[in-house]
Amino acid sequence: MQLAIGQLAPDEDLAKFGRTCRKIAVADFQGSSCQEFQKALKDPSVEKVNVTCTRDELVFDHSIVTSTVTQDYDLTCDHSFVRSIFNSLYLGGMLVGSFVIGLVSDRFGRLKALVLSIFLVGGSGLVAAFVQNRIIFALLRITTGMGGMGSFMVPAVIAAEATLPDYKIYTTMCSGFGFVIGELVFALEAYHIRDWITLQLVAYTPMLILLGLYFIFPESTRWLIAKGKIEEAKDNIARRASVNSVAPVPEELYEVTDRGLISHQKTPTIMDLFKPKEVLFRSLNMFLQWFSVTMGYYGLLFASTGLGGGGDPHKTFTLAVLAELPALFIYLKLPQLFGRKVILIACQLICGICCIIGGLLVGVPSLSTLQLILVMIGRLSAALGFGMVYLYTSELFPTAIRSTAIGTCSCMARVGGIIAILLNGNLDAIWPPLVFVIFGAVATTAGILAFRFPETTNDKLPETMDEAMNLGKNITRNKLGIIQIFYASKNK
Numbered sequence: 001m002q003l004a005i006g007q008l009a010p011d012e013d014l015a016k017f018g019r020t021c022r023k024i025a026v027a028d029f030q031g032s033s034c035q036e037f038q039k040a041l042k043d044p045s046v047e048k049v050n051v052t053c054t055r056d057e058l059v060f061d062h063s064i065v066t067s068t069v070t071q072d073y074d075l076t077c078d079h080s081f082v083r084s085i086f087n088s089l090y091l092g093g094m095l096v097g098s099f100v101i102g103l104v105s106d107r108f109g110r111l112k113a114l115v116l117s118i119f120l121v122g123g124s125g126l127v128a129a130f131v132q133n134r135i136i137f138a139l140l141r142i143t144t145g146m147g148g149m150g151s152f153m154v155p156a157v158i159a160a161e162a163t164l165p166d167y168k169i170y171t172t173m174c175s176g177f178g179f180v181i182g183e184l185v186f187a188l189e190a191y192h193i194r195d196w197i198t199l200q201l202v203a204y205t206p207m208l209i210l211l212g213l214y215f216i217f218p219e220s221t222r223w224l225i226a227k228g229k230i231e232e233a234k235d236n237i238a239r240r241a242s243v244n245s246v247a248p249v250p251e252e253l254y255e256v257t258d259r260g261l262i263s264h265q266k267t268p269t270i271m272d273l274f275k276p277k278e279v280l281f282r283s284l285n286m287f288l289q290w291f292s293v294t295m296g297y298y299g300l301l302f303a304s305t306g307l308g309g310g311g312d313p314h315k316t317f318t319l320a321v322l323a324e325l326p327a328l329f330i331y332l333k334l335p336q337l338f339g340r341k342v343i344l345i346a347c348q349l350i351c352g353i354c355c356i357i358g359g360l361l362v363g364v365p366s367l368s369t370l371q372l373i374l375v376m377i378g379r380l381s382a383a384l385g386f387g388m389v390y391l392y393t394s395e396l397f398p399t400a401i402r403s404t405a406i407g408t409c410s411c412m413a414r415v416g417g418i419i420a421i422l423l424n425g426n427l428d429a430i431w432p433p434l435v436f437v438i439f440g441a442v443a444t445t446a447g448i449l450a451f452r453f454p455e456t457t458n459d460k461l462p463e464t465m466d467e468a469m470n471l472g473k474n475i476t477r478n479k480l481g482i483i484q485i486f487y488a489s490k491n492k
Contacts, residue, residue, distance in 0.1 A: 065194045072196075073134055082134065088418065089138050093145020095414035101150030102407015103270070105157065106400065110220040113403070114154045115211060120147025122207025129200040152179060153390075153410055157403050160394035161222040161461065168391065169336050176387050177328050184322075226399040226463065272401050273408060278469055283405070285449050286393055287412040289344065292446035293385035295416035296351045299424060299439045300379040327383035339457045340392045341450060347385035348447030352440040354378030359436020382443075389413075395456040398468045 070076065075083045097117070105113035124144040131137055152175060159171035186203060193199040218240075224233040241247070273283040335343045358374035361367045389409065397405040420439070427434040454472030462468035 065196065067195045067197065069137075069196055073137065086138060086141055087421075089141040090145040091414055091418050091421070093142035094149040095145075095411050095418075096142065097146030097149035098153065098407045098410030098414060099270075100146065100407075101153060102403045102405075102410070105150075105154055105403035105407070106223075110154055110158050110161075110223055110403070111214065111217055113150060114158070114217075115214045117147045117150025117154060118207055118210045118213070120144065121151055122147075122204050122210070125200060125204030125207065129197045129204075149410060149414075153406055154403070156390045157394060157406060158220055160391070161220045161399065161402070168395075169332060173328060173331050173387065175390075176331070180324050180328065222399050222461070222463075270401075270404055270408060272465070273397075273405060279465065281452070282396065282469075283408075285452055286389070286396065286405075286409055288442075288446050288449060289348070289385075289389050290393075290409040290413040291416035292348060292443050293351075293382050293389055293416075294413035295420045296355065296378060296382035296439050296443050297386060297420075298417045299420035299435070300351075300355070300375055300382060324380075324383045327380050327387065330384055331387045335388065335391070336457065339455050340388060340395070341453050341455050344385065344388045344392060344453075345447050345450045347381045347388060348443045348450060351378045351381040351385065352443030352445075352447060354381065355436045355440030355443060359433035359440065362432045362436065392453070392456065395459070395461060396453065396468060396471065398462045398464050400464075 069086070070083060073082070075086075097120075101113050101117055104116060120143050124140045124147065128137055128140040128144070131140065156175050159175060160168060163171045189202055190199055193202060218236050219232065221233050221236045221240075224230075224236065272279070274280045354374040354377050358371050358378065361371040361374070364371075390406070393406050393409055394402055423435045423438065427438075456471055459471060462471060
């Protein structure tokens with residue numbers, strides 16, 4: 001009788017062998033990979049023997065990758081829980097980064113916040129390839145998450161502040177499209193580079209090149225005006241006017257702007273999101289929208305990543321990313337045709353209904369195809385909702401606290417993602433559909449509350465909190481924004 005020896009992972013559903021690290025012997029095993037070994041373990045007709053294991057005896061499967069963090073940092077047996085901690089720390093870093101980078105952006109400028117984010121991502125990723133200490137590696141996971149969040153969040157703010165209303169959809173979509181392309185490129189790199197350290201170096205080294213943006217990328221003109229930096233704003237406008245071959249901006253417009261409320265506002269703080277009562281309700285409502293779309297996005301992602309992947313993580317990851325592409329193209333047209341509010345409501349309600357119905361179909365093999373369709377529709381809605389909350393939030397809050405608002409909302413989004421990860425697979429014992437029902441209930445509630453938002457389509461970005469709270473009320477608004485200055489100069 002031939003015996004094949006393998007590790008039983010703590011999260012495997014093989015209760016009769018316990019949930020500690022064990023060495024399992026499988027009689028007459030004919031396979032050659034861990035995937036086949038796992039199938040043999042789950043086969044009740046196969047003879048298995050539970051024996052004592054030591055970490056030194058472990059043999060790793062190199063059929064897919066040649067080295068992993070799990071192997072190099074000895075995250076096996078009684079140390080396997082550290083893998084979950086590493087993943088949680090990255091999400092925790094994103095949560096912290098949402099708040100910190102948002103404050104940096106509003107206080108010190110969009111450009112400085114962007115460069116700081118790039119440095120955190122690139123620097124942390126490269127250093128992580130060389131460290132051999134778990135604690136340092138864990139800290140680098142936090143800083144990588146902080147920078148990653150800022151690298152996505154700040155460009156969205158810059159795009160919103162530098163674009164006319166008719167084109168805002170296209171510029172904000174660029175961030176999402178770039179994100180998806182980056183994921184696909186990473187999947188391609190990972191397919192050809194099976195060593196995690198080499199992959200780390202290849203993936204993060206290009207980030208250092210982007211640090212040069214500090215010397216060539218202009219600061220947000222809206223932010224400069226909001227901070228009273230009129231002379232710097234003049235230089236920005238002059239350069240852009242020259243590039244676009246438009247007439248110089250009349251000096252009197254600058255004089256009006258310099259006398260306006262924008263340049264003399266008090267330094268904003270996060271507390272400006274919670275007072276007065278009308279602002280508080282809007283902020284809490286938007287927190288829920290971000291929480292909901294992130295919970296649905298990650299929750300359904302984990303529910304669907306094993307579908308159609310054939311056991312290959314590269315295929316699984318690629319399929320999961322490709323599922324987001326339709327959302328990007330829908331995002332180009334529908335919000336402009338039907339409005340931000342209508343689309344956000346639709347995204348939340350569709351995701352919620354799909355989650356609830358799809359959850360109730362758990363354990364019904366004859367309807368598994370329908371369940372798959374519902375899960376993918378729900379994921380598509382959540383992905384579209386992601387783009388909508390970024391765009392909508394940038395239009396609902398004034399320039400002085402726009403990044404702070406998006407950053408704080410992103411904190412709530414990370415909380416939603418962490419909860420989705422924790423709930424997945426841990427509520428089956430109570431009721432198998434429960435996790436889907438929770439996702440659906442949250443999304444449906446968010447969709448109903450989204451009716452409270454004003455419509456912002458084709459409206460100008462608010463510069464003050466008064467303007468923000470009067471969106472959609474058809475009143476005469478302050479027209480000191482840089483977009484209006486460009487428009488006036490171009491059509492003079």
